[in-house]
Amino acid sequence: MEFTTQLLYPVDQVLLAVMIFSIMFGMGASLTIDDFKTVIRYPRGILIGFLSQFGLMPFFAYGLAIFFELPPAYAIALILIGCLPGGTTSNMFAYFARGSVALSIAMTTASTILALLMMPILLEFYTAEFTRQISAEMQTAGSGAEFVIPTMNIIMSLVLVLVPVAMGMFLRAKSRVWAKTAEDTAGFMGIIVIIYLIGTAFVRHSGLMLQTPPAIYISAISVGLLGFLFGYWMSRLFKLSPIFQRAISLETGIQNGPIAFAIILLSFAEPVQSQMLWLAILYSTFIVMSSSFITLYYRRVGKFDFEVYKNTSIHNRLFGDEYVSDYPDGFLPKRIENDPSQGLIPAQKRD
């Protein structure tokens, strides 16, 4: 499959830059110092989240790339997506999925910072084989150049996207009201731009959609779904409370797409750039749909335990932190009866 035309026109690139900037700015505007403190408050949740985000996801991406024998550029893009930190949209999905928003925000925060360290290492580790393939191809094509993962550039791109985050946080510290407006506007603008980009990409390259082999579609869709599934089971295995399970699940599957765009545009050149972008576009499109369905599903199954959690935490909010809500025998299902949620729900009985 060849890219005969440019995937993104210069105007699109500008729009994309605006989108990345505004989304990251909006993310910063939603963060406070307290969110960083929350990270320390839920060490267990964060740790398990960390394992699934930087342990499971890159591995799944790699596994899919091997299993489907993806062309190297797509494989690298998929692994790149697998190594990304969590996205801000996951916070919104966590809210509607009756998951812990605090944990979701804390995980997004922690993973965005940690990505500076983890992404270069993970990329180096998982993509070695594919870079060799590309180099070999380039050699046979006679360009004579060697393809390497531009690690430094990636770090620089990451730092660059963190600048608007810091600016957003600065605004938040100065004015809450303006930060809220910025957050809303940024979120809205981000969605408009992404709809525009996806729309135009599909219209301009409708041929591309038909040419794209099913394996690439399946990989782009499954990487998120596997993240949801295993994020959920892993946290369940570690006996986290259901609201944490749902938050970690969504956080694992939903990656920060805009960062992927930024890295691809800033760090990679043709001939791989277009192919990588195309995969990032596919991932971003399908993840919105799959997270919507997952969220609706979680919302349903989590209704009862979330109501218990909510009622208990409101008891503590109004009656004091020492108040113990003791539900009648047999009212709570086994799963949440003795909830070891590490100080998150102090009201529940613990021995």
Place this chain on the structure above:
Amino acid sequence: MNNRITAKNMADLYREAANRYKSLPAFATRKKELEWDPVSFEELYERGLNLATGLIEMGVEAREHVGLFGDNRFEWILADYGVQLCGAVDVPRGRDITDSELIYIINHARIKVAFVETKALLDKFIELRHDLPGLKEIILLDPEASAPDLVHKLDNVIQLGAALRKHGDTRAEERIAGIQPDDLFTLIYTSGTTGKPKGVMLTHANMMSQVKVIPIDLNCTDRVLSILPIWHIFERVFEVFSIACGVCTYYSNVRHLADDLKNVEPTFMGSAPRLWESLYQKILKKVDKSHWMRQFLFHTAYFLSRQYMNSIYFLTGKELKQEPASKLKRIVLSPFHAVRWLLVLPVYGFFNVAVLEPVRLSAGGSLKATISGGGALPEEIDRFFNYIGIPVLEGYGMTETSPVIAVRLQDNIVIGTVGPPMENTELRIVDLETREVIYPNSNRPHKGRGVRGEICVKGPQVMKGYYREPDQTKKTIEDGWLRTGDLGMITFNDCLKILGRSKATIVLSSGENLEPEPIEMKLNQSPYIEHCMIVGQDRKYISALVVPNLEGFRDNGISAGNLEELAKKSEAKRIIQQEIKQVISVSGGFKRFEMIQDVRLIPENFTVGEELTNLFKMKRHVIQDKYGDLIDEMYNGKPVGVA
């Protein structure tokens, strides 16, 4: 999952709740914004038993009427526990009771022992003591207030009982065992819109039947916010229902409502149309003041949800059907609705999440349902809340039916109706003049659906009668059928639609009949109008008496220090007349004889107890008498006076 407690009587229910829900909070009282005092089911029952024993010691007999004068607070429910657990009957009334009502009720109900909430109310009792010869003992509820000699403090009575029970006193338990389903649990005097108060006798069986069939599922994880007056049966039935479900009731009030909605995040509450009207106006005002971008987003979101919901209502047959449905029309329109629903769904999904959710948070964000009662909910407001996803259910009932007759169900929301009748409840629509049964009547087309008449009810919730008023009782209950005095009809999807009060009907001299309530409801939505009453019985046309809204005028640049000043401004009258012309028009769905020809502004606000009943319904005869001059003036063609 129906896990509510069903019991034989109130005392039984209270005991069961203590056994099952133990240390869970039953009631919570606000101390500060984020500091509330909970009392558990166990503790409440224990203190109730102590109080009951204390009351027995003081000489309260089984089935005796005990006065309970006060508003929502924990001590009120504690007093109720005491009364129920000693097999007595409470006679509740709020703090705002007038002197004449107080004297009438205490003497008519033959009250010997009364709970009094506050020091101020107690002073009133002391002042009127010569008119209350039968009243022997007073117990003061407010623990902060000091009680003069001869007045008991609630705590002292509880301690008295506690000491007795410690020495093996089981009289309260014996009393509980002796309660019969047909015994009264409360005697509620209705202020009514006409005449002297009537004592409605409600039995344990009445209340238990309501608790059993209220079509809402609550459990220990729910929270109920209490804002309506507890001594009114509408609020009380929900508090008893909450006890049966193990739900904690949080006492709030109008002043703190906005904060409490946010902090308590109630999942259920009984509410009145006024609450929704004011919340509706607050939301719109906030939207109007916000950034243009947000305004645009809100209006887009609202538009989308309207399209979305209307298609759902149509496809599921939940639209208001006042006429027989045409099958052909249904078949033709259904695909269009299905397509619209599908097209709107993804965009609606996004806007619902991003824009409407924050709006829903203004009502706490967790409401599973709320039943609005005590008056008609204007349709626009009803639609607004259901479109944005706050499930406001409208109910219909009266004190005489303890109180719910019909209520809209969560999965069967037909806006504009009050839903199907409750389980075990039979409804009839009866012709006002001939007394012929219109519905259900197999001789009529569609069994009599869609035809209006007086609503009559038969069911386990119908009162025993009016206390010491056998004639009134006979007039109201005929062969077990209670005449509600309200007009209604059964829609073609078997819901009840209320069409006004038969007694409020205005008959013009031309012989045309009209219901003033829908017109008044429409006018009351205007920001300029606080209250209004339509008059015109036996006249050629109708006119309106209007209490202007000071704040509404101020917001629009006409300021006045008080209503008297405002009522004198000719500009104010002109604005009101314009407003009326705009709202009540033929194109707005009103008939020609429903056009308001003249208007007078009233220089003072209506007050509860005077022009309004405790549920803010207008006492039409009182207003007519008080402003008789103004009314006459409108029909004598002399444009002088107030305006």
